[in-house]
Amino acid sequence: MKKRNLLILILFILTFSATIVSITSCNKIFPEMINPENGLCGPITLTSSQTLLFSEGNDQFFANRTSATGLGPYFVATGCGSCHSSDNRGHPFTILTRFGQTDSTGNKFLAEGGPQLGTFCLPGYTPETIPAGATSTKLIAPITAGVGFLEAVPDSEIIAMADANVNNPNGVRGHPNYNTIPSYVTPLSGAIPRADGKYICRFGRKAAVYNLFQQVAMAYNHDMGITSNYMPYNPFNYLEEAVPTTPSTPEIDNNTFYSVVFYVTALQTPIQRNATDATVIQGQNAFVKIGCADCHKQNLTTGYSPIQGLAYQTFQPFTDLLVHDMGPGDDDHYTEGDALTSEWRTTPLWGLGLAPGVQGGDVYLMHDGRAHSIQQAIQMHGGESAVSAANFSKLSSADQTSVIKFLQSL
Amino acid sequence: MKIILSALFITILLFYFQPASAQIDSSLLNTPAKKDTAKHTLSMDAIYNRPFKKLGSSSLSIGGYVESDVQYTNTSGITNGDQFQFRRFSLFVSSTIAPHIKFLSEIEYEDDPSGDAGEAAGPEFGVEYAALDIEFNPLLNLRGGMILNPIGGFNENHDGPKYEFTDRPIAMTQMLPDTWNNPGFGLYGKKYSGHWMYGYEAYVTGGFNDSIINNSQGKTFLPAAKSSITRFNTSASGEPLYTGKLSFGNDQIGELGLSYMGGVYNTWRVEGAQVDNKRSVNVFDVNFNGTIPGLHTNIISEWAWIFVDIPPDYTPEYAHKQFGGFIDIVQPIIHGHILDWDNATVNIAVRGEYVDWNDGNFAATGQKMYNDLWSIMPAISFRPTPQTVLRLNYRRQTQNDITGNKIGAAIGPTAGLSFGLSTYF
Numbered sequence: 001m002k003k004r005n006l007l008i009l010i011l012f013i014l015t016f017s018a019t020i021v022s023i024t025s026c027n028k029i030f031p032e033m034i035n036p037e038n039g040l041c042g043p044i045t046l047t048s049s050q051t052l053l054f055s056e057g058n059d060q061f062f063a064n065r066t067s068a069t070g071l072g073p074y075f076v077a078t079g080c081g082s083c084h085s086s087d088n089r090g091h092p093f094t095i096l097t098r099f100g101q102t103d104s105t106g107n108k109f110l111a112e113g114g115p116q117l118g119t120f121c122l123p124g125y126t127p128e129t130i131p132a133g134a135t136s137t138k139l140i141a142p143i144t145a146g147v148g149f150l151e152a153v154p155d156s157e158i159i160a161m162a163d164a165n166v167n168n169p170n171g172v173r174g175h176p177n178y179n180t181i182p183s184y185v186t187p188l189s190g191a192i193p194r195a196d197g198k199y200i201c202r203f204g205r206k207a208a209v210y211n212l213f214q215q216v217a218m219a220y221n222h223d224m225g226i227t228s229n230y231m232p233y234n235p236f237n238y239l240e241e242a243v244p245t246t247p248s249t250p251e252i253d254n255n256t257f258y259s260v261v262f263y264v265t266a267l268q269t270p271i272q273r274n275a276t277d278a279t280v281i282q283g284q285n286a287f288v289k290i291g292c293a294d295c296h297k298q299n300l301t302t303g304y305s306p307i308q309g310l311a312y313q314t315f316q317p318f319t320d321l322l323v324h325d326m327g328p329g330d331d332d333h334y335t336e337g338d339a340l341t342s343e344w345r346t347t348p349l350w351g352l353g354l355a356p357g358v359q360g361g362d363v364y365l366m367h368d369g370r371a372h373s374i375q376q377a378i379q380m381h382g383g384e385s386a387v388s389a390a391n392f393s394k395l396s397s398a399d400q401t402s403v404i405k406f407l408q409s410l
Numbered sequence: 411m412k413i414i415l416s417a418l419f420i421t422i423l424l425f426y427f428q429p430a431s432a433q434i435d436s437s438l439l440n441t442p443a444k445k446d447t448a449k450h451t452l453s454m455d456a457i458y459n460r461p462f463k464k465l466g467s468s469s470l471s472i473g474g475y476v477e478s479d480v481q482y483t484n485t486s487g488i489t490n491g492d493q494f495q496f497r498r499f500s501l502f503v504s505s506t507i508a509p510h511i512k513f514l515s516e517i518e519y520e521d522d523p524s525g526d527a528g529e530a531a532g533p534e535f536g537v538e539y540a541a542l543d544i545e546f547n548p549l550l551n552l553r554g555g556m557i558l559n560p561i562g563g564f565n566e567n568h569d570g571p572k573y574e575f576t577d578r579p580i581a582m583t584q585m586l587p588d589t590w591n592n593p594g595f596g597l598y599g600k601k602y603s604g605h606w607m608y609g610y611e612a613y614v615t616g617g618f619n620d621s622i623i624n625n626s627q628g629k630t631f632l633p634a635a636k637s638s639i640t641r642f643n644t645s646a647s648g649e650p651l652y653t654g655k656l657s658f659g660n661d662q663i664g665e666l667g668l669s670y671m672g673g674v675y676n677t678w679r680v681e682g683a684q685v686d687n688k689r690s691v692n693v694f695d696v697n698f699n700g701t702i703p704g705l706h707t708n709i710i711s712e713w714a715w716i717f718v719d720i721p722p723d724y725t726p727e728y729a730h731k732q733f734g735g736f737i738d739i740v741q742p743i744i745h746g747h748i749l750d751w752d753n754a755t756v757n758i759a760v761r762g763e764y765v766d767w768n769d770g771n772f773a774a775t776g777q778k779m780y781n782d783l784w785s786i787m788p789a790i791s792f793r794p795t796p797q798t799v800l801r802l803n804y805r806r807q808t809q810n811d812i813t814g815n816k817i818g819a820a821i822g823p824t825a826g827l828s829f830g831l832s833t834y835f
Contacts, residue, residue: 029804031823033487039817064628064727071624078628078727085811086818092774093726093812120725123620123676124686127723358815360777 037273040087040145040351043266044309050266057263060256070226070251073125074118074235077223080260083141087267088351088358090141092369095119096223099136104338109134112238115336116222121237128237135341137332138368139205143351146269147203150317150348151212152302152310155192155200161297161320170387172294174322176200177207177345179337184230185214189304201337202321205367207345208336216261226251266307269315270351274409283406286399290391295320295346295384318349318410327382330367342383353408374407375400452609452657452665453699454560454598456567457514457539461797461834462504474501477570479830483805486822497522498570500538507542515540518589522578536639538591549599553613556642559590559653560598560611561671562712563697570832574740574759574791574801577828579712580783581734581765586693586714587633592616592651593642607659616641617651618675618691623720623728629767629781629812630718630729632691635675647674647688664700664709671695675718689719706745711737726772726779727812734765751794759789768812780810798833 036042043054062081065071076094077083083090097117100109107114112131121127130136158176165173178198181187188211193199203209209218213230221231232247274280287293296318305311323343331342344367352374355363362372371377381389392400451459462471477498483489500518507513521533541555558566564582568589582588594615601608618635625634635641655669672692678684697712713735720730740759748754768781785807792800807824810816816823 029827030484030489030825031487034817034822039486041818064626066621066624066626068624069626075725078725082628082725082727085813085815088815091772091813093772095774121723122624123689123721123724125723357817358813360772360775360780360814362775362777364775 036268037271038354040143040267040270040354042268044148044268044307046266046307046309050262050307053259053262054266056256057259057261057266060260061263065224065226067122070224072118072120072122072225074113074121074128074237075223075225076116076119079224080144080219083223084144085358086354087144087264089143089355091359092140092364094141095369096139096141097130097136098139098334098336099130099134101335102135102333102341103335111243113236116235118225118235118237126237126240128235129239131238135333137334140364140367140369142205143270143348144264145267145351146315146317146348147212147215148265148267148305148307148310149269149300149302149313149315150202150319150321151188151265152305152313153202153300153321154190154303156190157301157303158200158202158321159192162322165294165322168294170291170294170384172291172324172384172387174295174320174324174346174384175338176321177202177323177337177339177343179208179210181210182214182230184217185210198338202345204336205344205347206336206339207321207323208339212265213261216257216264220252220257228252228257229254230257266309269317270354270410272316272350272409273353277405277409279402280406280409282399283402283404283409286395286403287406290395290403291388292392292403293318294388295322295324296349297346316350319346322346324385325383327384327386329380329382332368349407349410352410374404378403452600452607452659453563453567453667453697454600454609454611454655454657456569457516457558458504458512460502460569462502469505469507471504472502473504473834474499475569475571475832475834476500477576477830477832479576479828481576481826481828483824483826485824486818495521495523500569510545512543512545513541514543520589522583538589547599549601551598552595553598554595556591556593557596557613557615559592559594559613559615559651559671560655561586561590561653561669561693562695562714563665563667563699563710564588564712565590569834571797571799571834573738573832574757574789574799574803575738575761575787576801576803576830577787577805579736579738579761580763580785581714581736582712584631584633585716585732585734585765585767586695587636590636594650596653605661607657607661607665609655609657609659611653611655611657613653614650615653616645617647617649617673619646620676622675622691623718623724628727630716630720630732631767632693632716646677648679649674649688662703664698667695667697669693669695669697686721689721691719692717706742708740709737710740711735726770726774727768729768729770729779729781731769732765732767733769734763734767736761736763748794753795755793755796757789757791757793759791761785761787761789763787778814779812780814781812783807783809797835798831800831801829803828803830 064079083094098115100114101107109131113128118128162175178194179201181199199210201208201210203215209215217228217230220226220228225235227234227248227250229250233244234248297320298316299314301314302310323339323345325342326344333341335341365371365377371380378389378392460473462473464471478496481493498520502516504514516539518538519535537556541553541557544552560566578588592615594613596613598611619638621634622632625631651673653671657667659665674688675691676689678686678688693716695714699710701708716732720728738761740757742755742757744756763785766782768779770779772779787803787805789803805826809821811821
């Protein structure tokens with residue numbers, strides 16, 4: 001009896017072990033942590049209480065909203081994670097459409113639902129439409145990782161980068177985008193407002209949003225149709241509804257709101273991969289040589305931040321946070337803040353090589369995803385960046401390949 | 411995970427040492443209820459084809475089952491450690507009221523995070539089934555009350571002790587709703603001819619609601635409708651959900667089931683005024699179960715296709731089409747007298763699963779929409795009796811979000827080890 005039971009035991013164990021081994025082959029039984037080089041989503045170094053807040057914000061950031069939790073009736077996405085899968089760039093299926101502003105005097109179509117189009121709507125509603133006479137642009141959501149570092153860059157550093165361009169031989173100029181900030185936004189420490197009361201803004205494709213607090217409020221309201229204490233009016237369809245004048249009950253509470261603001265603020269920066277690869281280094285040198293780094297500045301340094309992990313850090317976003325004239329090819333006749341319609345914020349290039357992972361294996365670059373490869377994106381650079389784009393075309397095939405490989409390593 | 415390994419070790423010890431019997435053999439008290447019509451059974455008979463105990467001289471028979479487990483799972487290197495889960499406790503009460511008139515009810519406590527996916531808030535305790543059956547003829551039975559819609563095989567045949575896996579199939583719990591019950595009425599019947607059996611079921615019941623395209627999953631998710639218990643007295647669409655199934659069985663081969671479920675799911679009128687078009691959900695399902703003669707290899711498989719009419723201006727995150735299913739292969743390797751049990755069995759098994767919650771392409775780019783999942787789960791189980799199972803499972807799973815991204819805390823590669831028990835009592 002005992003011998004039979006022992007045999008059963010051995011068979012039990014061997015069979016299970018063999019099955020697991022055959023299934024997992026060379027892999028370990030349990031998955032390892034995502035290599036930070038290949039994924040985003042991780043936090044900077046935080047205290048225990050900050051980690052708990054980050055975790056709460058993480059859950060809320062990737063939560064899907066429903067009509068019962070405030071979604072709509074007009075929206076573009078059902079949650080932050082819809083546009084920022086893994087805190088990365090957006091996919092064209094959640095592309096934003098903005099309309100109604102052609103100069104610094106403001107949006108002339110607010111009574112018609114401007115500035116953002118509610119592309120989708122809940123059942124029973126009719127989607128918003130762009131009113132006659134309004135110009136518009138389409139915008140793919142930018143990468144979320146590292147934005148807390150961008151927020152902590154002092155105004156003085158942004159102004160200094162603009163000033164340094166005065167004699168740029170490639171014709172690069174650029175300027176900060178000054179915009180009026182809403183009453184619920186508190187200026188950051190060290191802010192340098194202009195005499196007309198406008199502040200240097202830095203978020204969004206037009207750099208028209210002041211800080212992450214404002215960005216989160218706008219994203220909930222414009223992208224998901226969710227009201228907060230800060231933006232209490234739901235988007236509306238001007239063809240069917242009057243402009244709302246009575247604030248709605250907030251559909252997101254302040255604690256949830258703050259946790260999401262903290263979450264995006266405390267996200268780690270993307271990490272470059274294969275930084276020591278010879279071709280990558282060759283590409284980086286060529287990138288600087290042809291003038292790309294005039295705008296896509298590798299290193300920026302943060303100033304004071306109440307979050308210790310963000311304060312006084314040098315990081316590598318490959319942007320100068322300025323808006324530059326990109327020429328008529330990128331002029332959609334729509335703008336925000338003080339930027340001209342052809343001016344766009346220098347897109348941070350960090351995380352560029354991870355874009356295919358969240359864009360279905362392909363890439364959709366430039367502000368509206370019109371470029372389907374890095375090479376195509378470079379060639380679409382006009383205006384102040386035309387010289388750099390032309391210089392890229394003059395590079396040898398090997399050097400062009402190395403630049404692409406460098407950009408893919410970011 | 412240490413807990414699970416400890417459980418395995420204890421199991422090993424139990425196998426090795428002869429235990430002393432400290433229990434009264436409850437089978438001495440066992441008086442199984444009569445089966446309904448004949449010795450042949452189909453999946454549709456599952457609700458009655460359970461071990462019941464007759465209560466004295468009354469017409470009542472009772473039974474039930476319980477499921478519990480400990481799991482260790484890891485997604486993208488992140489784990490919450492060992493999780494002890496008491497998933498189900500179910501009580502059946504059956505009564506033969508008069509010749510050809512029977513009643514059966516099932517009351518269940520359920521708290522299964524693997525089959526819930528966050529739609530229901532915590533444990534549920536409710537009436538899963540409570541229906542009256544009147545047999546006019548074996549080919550014509552009337553059933554009414556709280557019934558299980560006969561879509562596929564798993565929905566009607568889902569008792570934990572019948573399976574070698576701690577988790578229910580993902581496609582049958584997170585694409586189709588499992589234990590999808592509704593108030594309603596219908597007809598069913600069976601016919602036997604030699605080794606062959608034929609059965610049909612046709613029901614009209616309450617049904618789905620708008621939550622299937624408006625839920626915290628952010629995807630078309632039929633199980634979301636389960637969280638609304640108002641469906642037990644109010645139909646969201648005001649129209650019936652039709653469910654029908656044809657079953658073909660052979661004693662030597664197995665059973666093939668073809669089923670359909672469909673109807674209007676949305677609240678299309680409010681205060682008598684039409685506020686939306688009627689939108690339908692249609693489900694087609696094929697299920698098979700059988701045993702390979704000689705090898706005694708048992709195969710259970712079910713695959714379903716879901717088509718949902720989505721408003722044209724709605725986000726593509728909610729799919730028009732879904733597809734998924736599973737296959738279980740169970741091989742008995744030892745059968746006979748083990749320890750003090752004369753009818754014990756040791757099985758090895760494997761389950762393969764696939765679910766595509768968004769079968770289609772993005773209108774914006776023409777690219778494939780993903781939101782899919784693959785899983786394979788080897789298992790080993792020990793059944794001291796056919797009604798009781800101890801099971802050890804290992805799961806390996808990979809999942810993509812809608813864009814194809816597979817790197818993330820919630821959607822990355824997943825592995826899990828679980829040890830559980832389930833038994834009828």
